[in-house]
Amino acid sequence: MPDFEVVSLPPADHIEAGEVAPDFTRPLVTTEYWEDRSLADVVDGPTLLVFHPMDGAFQATYLYNEIDDRGWAADIDVLGVSISTPYEHKRLLDTRGEGVRLFSDPGAEVAREYGVEHDIDGMAGITECRPAVFLLDADRTVRYVWVAAEHPAFPDYDELDGAIGDLIG
Amino acid sequence: MTEPAITLYRLQACPYCERVVRVLDQLDVPYRSRYVEPMHSERNVVKRISGKRSVPAIVDAETGVTMSESGNIVEYLERTYGGTAGTDAAEASVGGDA
Numbered sequence: 001m002p003d004f005e006v007v008s009l010p011p012a013d014h015i016e017a018g019e020v021a022p023d024f025t026r027p028l029v030t031t032e033y034w035e036d037r038s039l040a041d042v043v044d045g046p047t048l049l050v051f052h053p054m055d056g057a058f059q060a061t062y063l064y065n066e067i068d069d070r071g072w073a074a075d076i077d078v079l080g081v082s083i084s085t086p087y088e089h090k091r092l093l094d095t096r097g098e099g100v101r102l103f104s105d106p107g108a109e110v111a112r113e114y115g116v117e118h119d120i121d122g123m124a125g126i127t128e129c130r131p132a133v134f135l136l137d138a139d140r141t142v143r144y145v146w147v148a149a150e151h152p153a154f155p156d157y158d159e160l161d162g163a164i165g166d167l168i169g
Numbered sequence: 170m171t172e173p174a175i176t177l178y179r180l181q182a183c184p185y186c187e188r189v190v191r192v193l194d195q196l197d198v199p200y201r202s203r204y205v206e207p208m209h210s211e212r213n214v215v216k217r218i219s220g221k222r223s224v225p226a227i228v229d230a231e232t233g234v235t236m237s238e239s240g241n242i243v244e245y246l247e248r249t250y251g252g253t254a255g256t257d258a259a260e261a262s263v264g265g266d267a
Contacts, residue, residue: 032214033178033203090206 007121007151009130014115014147021049021140024110026103028079029089034104039079040140042101046076046167047136048160051116051129055084055092059131059152064096066157073099075168083108083128105129116147131155135163143167173199174231178215178224180205183267185239186225192243196250200227223266238266 015021021039028037039049050067052060060082072078080102084092089102103110108127111117118130133155135144144163146155175193177200179186193200205212205224212222219226219237226237232249236242 027204033205035201035203086204087206090211 009118009149009151012115012130012132012147012149014132015134015142015145017142017145019142021134021136021142022113023140024103024105024113026081026105026110027086029086029093029102029104031090031093034086034089037103039103042079043077043136043138043140045138046164047140048072048076048078048164049134049136050078050080051111051114051132051134052080052082053118053131054082054128055088059154060092061096062154063131064092064100066154067100068096068098070157070161072161072164073097076164077101079103081105081110081129083111083126118151133160135160135167137167173201174229175200176203176228176230177201178203178205178218178226178228180207180224180267183224185265185267188239189225189227189242189246192246196246198246198250225266240265 023038023040025036025038027034028042050063052063054060067073067078078100080100083106084104085106086104089104093100093102105111108117108129111129116130116132117127120126120128130148131153132147134142137143144160175198177189179202181204205215209222215224215226216222218228219235221237223237225239225242227242228235234245236245
């Protein structure tokens with residue numbers, strides 16, 4: 001047995017493939033500014049919606065490193081969601097996530113709506129997003145989904161890359 | 170969703186921006202807010218649209234006007250969207266920005 005603990009997360013009652021991704025409005029942060037945008041308004045083609053732990057957590061950092069390495073944002077719209085504030089999102093976009101835009105969901109209501117919320121042990125009062133990816137087509141129908149079942153966890157990047165390839169043809 | 174004609178570039182809690190917001194609300198003019206950073210060096214978008222890094226700045230897609238400095242903006246809004254001119258004329262002469 002390894003002498004470290006991978007934390008199992010409780011089962012998530014999350015949005016499934018085939019469902020329409022619920023609409024929401026939150027500040028959407030770019031490298032230049034943020035403004036309230038609705039998901040329905042922003043999605044106009046294949047879109048990768050990425051829920052992730054707070055900006056600064058290593059899981060968020062590694063996710064965007066991988067997204068950058070694979071250059072997904074050049075092929076489809078990549079939208080992140082975390083509980084971090086717009087100011088923190090701007091810092092993240094200064095260093096990684098090229099071409100990515102980030103929704104700020106400090107109350108984690110969007111995370112709850114998607115069934116990917118996570119109460120963090122030892123940080124009283126903080127509910128955040130567990131890592132999850134929803135690949136959407138232009139109609140916001142979910143075509144591929146992955147939600148973390150343990151902590152830490154990362155999506156199967158090759159599988160996701162294949163799903164993106166299938167979607168954009 | 171129809172986008173409002175006016176885009177307001179603003180800084181959180183900036184009194185000059187709030188002044189423009191107050192006038193927009195008074196005149197019942199729809200607008201969307203784009204928030205920028207306190208650091209001037211982080212405001213390239215404002216520089217690009219208005220030529221300066223100061224906020225508030227507005228872009229009015231309806232009239233093609235781009236403008237900064239709250240006094241100028243207030244005057245413009247009242248002239249363009251106010252029924253009666255000059256209600257805030259005294260204040261308008263005292264411009265400012267952040």
